[in-house]
Amino acid sequence: MNTRRCDVLVVGGGPAGSTCAWALRRGGADVVVLDRAVFPRDKPCAGWVTPPVFEALELDPEEYRRGHVLQPISGFVTSWIGGPRIATGYGEVVSYGILRCEFDRFLLQRSKAYRCEGTALRTLRRVAGGWIANEEWSARMVVGAGGHFCPVARGLGAVPSAEPGxxxxxxxxxxxxxxxxxxxxxxxxxxxxxxxxxxxxxxxxxxxxxxxxxxxxxxxxxxxxxxxxxxxxxxxxxxxxxxxxxxxxxxAYLVYPFARRRLVHEGALLIGDAAGLAYSASGEGIRPAVESGLLAARTILAARGRRLDDLAPYAAAVEARFGRRGSNASPARxxxxxxxxxxxxxxxxxxxxxxxxxxxxxxxxxxxxxxxx
Ligand SMILES: Cc1cc2nc3c(=O)[nH]c(=O)nc-3n(C[C@H](O)[C@H](O)[C@H](O)COP(=O)(O)OP(=O)(O)OC[C@H]3O[C@@H](n4cnc5c(N)ncnc54)[C@H](O)[C@@H]3O)c2cc1C
Incomplete structure (x- = not known):
């Protein structure tokens, strides 16, 4: 059977997948991003991102602002529902508002990965030395970045309907x-x-x-x-x-203290919502998606030259960044x-x-x- 080859197949081109692909391409890897949607696509999201997201992406907000909606945020108004409102001002920009249809397309295009849009992952099987996806792509590594219902995560044992999120x-x-x-x-x-x-x-x-x-x-x-x-x-x-x-x-999506999905499998790892990394108190998921994409790319690039499927350091890097899994304090507990x-x-x-x-x-x-x- 003739398949097209790549080093890494990233399933899902949201912020997690596009960031991972971007960092892998910068490291010289041959990357394909498969997404069932054609971009620009919408994603239910308030579109609130913190400045460290732009820093991690090495993206100048002023550059992004040209041609995209970018709303500077320098304060918040908080209350409990029906209660008195408190206005908090910071006197400087502490966050941004973006439109996901624009932001996600921008990041995916910028990744310079080969993009297969409008193509859902239908089949994924393990073969010697890698994976075959949709009987079309053979890859040494697979990154599951397909969001909460990621088919890679489900194929590796996740049951989204049974998880608290x-x-x-x-x-x-x-x-x-x-x-x-x-x-x-x-x-x-x-x-x-x-x-x-x-x-x-x-x-x-x-x-x-x-x-x-x-x-x-x-x-x-x-x-x-x-x-x-x-x-x-x-x-x-x-x-x-x-x-x-x-x-x-x-x-629906998982938040970090409650997520139990295994992050690393032989030749595969999960990032972003597929891994269940969103912050529990705020529900912010874009920053953990971007950061886990970077951590995954680093792990994969570091494994080159050794066994390509030596991915265990990724799980340790996630815990070092976000805390020990399953043991985080959360107001929701x-x-x-x-x-x-x-x-x-x-x-x-x-x-x-x-x-x-x-x-x-x-x-x-x-x-x-x-x-x-
Ligand atoms: C209502 C709501 C509001 C939110 N507001 C915020 C906010 O303001 N700020 C914030 O930081 N976070 C917010 N979040 C969380 C945030 O949206 C997610 O954490 C973030 O999108 C995760 O990025 P991701 O790349 O992991 O997944 P996604 O952005 O979900 O991307 C996954 C991609 O995988 C693709 N895919 C899925 N299935 C397949 C398949 N079978 N084959 C191929 N491709 C597939 C999808 O088309 C999609 O493009 C919000 C979430 C919700 C639900």
């Missing part, structure tokens, strides 16, 4: 001039509305003329009515247009009444809202950017 719904819409004028949400200060038990939150993020509204929670029970109530609250306060479409997009008590105290104190909720949980101010090289 975040369930979220969101809608993103372009506002017309009238809606923009009426929208009181400050584009420089996204609004976050926490469930009192800290097991989820809703958001209103404005990116130039685009408004993104969503709600995510760490348990599946009652998501739809919670989203309905949250949107009703936003409508009442005029934060969203009265004619906001009712149809939200849903998605607290019993609900205690979490609710703590949540209300944190969210009613301007000091705690800034230092704990925003600096520590959302901005990870204590964690420096990962160098790309």
């Amino acid at each position: 975040v369930v979220a719904q969101e809608i993103e819409l372009h506002m017309d001039a009238r809606q923009q004028a009426a929208c009181p949400v400050d584009a420089g200060a996204p609004e976050l509305f926490f469930c009192p038990d800290l097991r989820g939150y809703g958001w209103c993020v404005r990116k130039q003329d685009v408004l993104n509204v969503g709600f995510g929670r760490l348990d599946r029970a009652d998501l739809a009515p919670r989203v309905r109530d949250f949107v009703a609250l936003l409508r009442e306060s005029g934060r969203v247009p009265a004619d906001l479409p009712a149809r939200f997009k849903g998605h 607290l019993p609900s009444p205690l979490a609710a008590w703590i949540g209300r105290r944190l969210l009613s104190s301007p000091w705690a809202a800034r230092r704990v909720v925003l600096d520590r949980w959302f901005l990870h101010a204590d964690q420096a950017a990962m160098p790309a090289a």
Whole structure:
């Protein structure tokens, strides 16, 4: 059988896959990225990214801004749902808002990997010295970067429906001039509305003329009515247009403290949402996706010249970066009444809202950017 050959086949061209491919290409590897979607494609996401993402990607925000939506964020408005609102300003840019359809396409094109878009992974089998995918590609290594339902992760034993994770719904819409004028949400200060038990939150993020509204929670029970109530609250306060479409997009993903997927297999590893790396308190997944893509590429490049499937150092590198798997403290682990008590105290104190909720949980101010090289 004739197959096309490459060193590494990356399944999934989101931020994890494209970053890994980019770093592998820079290291001289021959890389193919397979994605079932044709880019630009949408991905349910608020599109909020922290500056270390740009640093790790060696991407100048000013360069990216040319031709793409890039909303500088220099503050946040926080509250528990229905509670008093606290505005926290930083006086400098601490985050950005992007559109995933633009951002993901930009990163994938920039990776310079060979792209197979519109091609789902249908079959993957292990052969001596590597893998055969779709009976078309033979690769020495496979990287699973297909998101929460990644077919590589499932093929290697993950059962997404049985794993505890975040369930979220969101809608993103372009506002017309009238809606923009009426929208009181400050584009420089996204609004976050926490469930009192800290097991989820809703958001209103404005990116130039685009408004993104969503709600995510760490348990599946009652998501739809919670989203309905949250949107009703936003409508009442005029934060969203009265004619906001009712149809939200849903998605699920794992957060690090609860994820149990094995990261490394013989000749294969998992990155980004496929590995379940998102931060638990904020749900931020783009930064861990990008960073795990870099760690995976480093491991693969370092294994060259030795046995190409010597990938164990990747799991150790992930733990060194994100903490020991399965043992992280998370507010979501607290019993609900205690979490609710703590949540209300944190969210009613301007000091705690800034230092704990925003600096520590959302901005990870204590964690420096990962160098790309
Ligand atoms: C509602 C919501 C809001 C969020 N908001 C934020 C936020 O504001 N900031 C943030 O940092 N994180 C946010 N996240 C999390 C973030 O979206 C993810 O963590 C991030 O997209 C993970 O990137 P990834 O590359 O691992 O996976 P993805 O971005 O999901 O990319 C996976 C790719 O794999 C492809 N694929 C899937 N199946 C196959 C297949 N069978 N064959 C080939 N290709 C396949 C898909 O088409 C896709 O392109 C949010 C998540 C949700 C659900």
